[in-house]
Amino acid sequence: MALNYIWVGFFVVAFVVALVQFFLLGDAGVFERIINSSFDMAKFSVMEICLPLVGIMTLWMGFMKIGERAGAVRFLARIVGPFFEKLFPEVPKNHAVNGELVMNFSANMLGLDNAATPMGLKAMQSLQELNPQKETASNAQIMFLALNTSSITIIPLSVIAQRAILGAANPTDVFIPIIIATFVSTLTAILYVGLRQKLQLWNKTVIGWLGGISLVIAALVFWFSAMDKESMGHISGILSNGLLLAVIVAFMAGGLYKKINVYDAFIDGAKGGFETSVKIIPYLVGMLVGIGVFRASGAMDLLMDGITWCFQACHLDTKFVEALPTAFMKPLSGSGARAMMVETMRSLGPDSFAGRLSCMFQGATDTTFYIIALYFGSVGIKHTRYAVTAGLLADLAGILAAIFVAYLFFA
Numbered sequence: 130m131a132l133n134y135i136w137v138g139f140f141v142v143a144f145v146v147a148l149v150q151f152f153l154l155g156d157a158g159v160f161e162r163i164i165n166s167s168f169d170m171a172k173f174s175v176m177e178i179c180l181p182l183v184g185i186m187t188l189w190m191g192f193m194k195i196g197e198r199a200g201a202v203r204f205l206a207r208i209v210g211p212f213f214e215k216l217f218p219e220v221p222k223n224h225a226v227n228g229e230l231v232m233n234f235s236a237n238m239l240g241l242d243n244a245a246t247p248m249g250l251k252a253m254q255s256l257q258e259l260n261p262q263k264e265t266a267s268n269a270q271i272m273f274l275a276l277n278t279s280s281i282t283i284i285p286l287s288v289i290a291q292r293a294i295l296g297a298a299n300p301t302d303v304f305i306p307i308i309i310a311t312f313v314s315t316l317t318a319i320l321y322v323g324l325r326q327k328l329q330l331w332n333k334t335v336i337g338w339l340g341g342i343s344l345v346i347a348a349l350v351f352w353f354s355a356m357d358k359e360s361m362g363h364i365s366g367i368l369s370n371g372l373l374l375a376v377i378v379a380f381m382a383g384g385l386y387k388k389i390n391v392y393d394a395f396i397d398g399a400k401g402g403f404e405t406s407v408k409i410i411p412y413l414v415g416m417l418v419g420i421g422v423f424r425a426s427g428a429m430d431l432l433m434d435g436i437t438w439c440f441q442a443c444h445l446d447t448k449f450v451e452a453l454p455t456a457f458m459k460p461l462s463g464s465g466a467r468a469m470m471v472e473t474m475r476s477l478g479p480d481s482f483a484g485r486l487s488c489m490f491q492g493a494t495d496t497t498f499y500i501i502a503l504y505f506g507s508v509g510i511k512h513t514r515y516a517v518t519a520g521l522l523a524d525l526a527g528i529l530a531a532i533f534v535a536y537l538f539f540a
Contacts, residue, residue: 135458135465139419143426150427162425170421174414178294178471179407185290186402192377193286194398195391199383201235209234212338216276216319217269218328219259226255230273238282249277250507257508265512266505268326271519272319274504278497278520279318279527282311285492291471292488297479299366301373303488305353306534309346310493314527316343322519353537416468420454424472429454448540449532451483456490456528460497460521467491486535493527495520 147163150156210231220226229252252273260267266274285307292300316339323330330336356364384391423429432454437447452473459466473487497520505513 136415136419139423142428143422146426146428146431159426163422166421166425167418170417171414173475174417175410178291178417179410179413181294183403183407185293186287187399188402189286189290190402191395191397191399192380194401195384195389195394196376196380197398198389198394199380199387201380201383203232203235204383209338211334215330215332215335216272216323216328219267219269220256221259224255224259226252226259229255234276234281237277249273249504253504253508257510263508264510266510266514266516270505270510271514271516272322272326274501274516275318275322275519275523276315277504278495278500279311279315279523281315282307282492285488287467288470288488288492291467292474292479295471295474295479297474297484300479301370302366302538303485303492304373305349305368306485306489306531306538307492309349309534310489310527310531312342312346313530314493314523317526318519318523321522322515325515325519350534350537412464413468413471416465417472420468420472424476446536448482449486449535451477452486452490455487456494456524456531459490459494460524463496463499466496482535482539485539486531489531489535490528493531494524497521497524 143163147159150159210227213231213234214220214222214227217227217230220230233249233252253270256267256270256273257263260270285304288303288307289300292303319339320330322328330339353364381391384394420429433450436453437450440447440450455466455469455473458469470487470491474481474484477483479485479488497517501513501516501520505516
């Protein structure tokens, strides 16, 4: 419902701003610009974004299907299982939901959205069976939602694909920065919910996992901060591309080891990539047209000028402001935030500071309100307690981390 109001709001505000410009400033061309922008953005959405996306998503979803059948999800589940057991102490140790939880998070980390959502819904249903108060979210359900809304991921597939489509010199240069930002978001969610639930976060398993990953992230930041910008971009690109290539090769090697038909698995996954790309066309067209109308009327400039003025009054640098629409939209709508990201890269360039930062916002946070509505709605939860607060706090941490890392890597 919130997205409905936002989308309609784009057109209403654009119309009001256009009327002001027409009657007060005598701008007779404002209505023509708005209408032309709506047609241009509709064409751009399909011809420049969706059609090229079909090829890239088909390719990568094929690779992901190989990994899925090779057991990558189950492999991750075995690794992170002991860690998640400590985060869900109310769940019986041998209960089937433990496997469902880990499988959901593992699929999310690999970017397997089509697999992660059904697994997540099944896990929520199992948690509801353990919930003594059926209309109130349990501690385990809140932790589950907080981790999902914190956007834990190690392969930001759609972001890299969009950057490639829009002509980024190195589409994967945001790969390492996104990993850093999304880890901060996830860590914030764990710590906040853990403190609210008085979990034993100081046990060796949790400390080992969080401390180990934090040290790796800190080492990456320290290593890159000691480089000049040119070297940083070069090394980051090599590391990002190398890691992605290693993942692809590992998936194929695992497939051969498991004696699956690797090529058939690729084809099955590729079909899903094609279907996914086609499904997002109406959503992307709708949102991009709304954003285009909003921008063509001058309303976007007014909004950005107002935010810029506020930060300038605080004597802060304002390069990041142009990427903020993506951050504002992300908790409400994934498709809306994707459209904001695409529009930022289209208007300012995929390799601009704001273009890269908008990609980091897209990869570091998630659609908090949508996820909460989907998962809690599926089991009839009416009292969400502090789940929304946890999700939004994780989003804020991811946004701040993305801004910091963007200045470190790209300023």
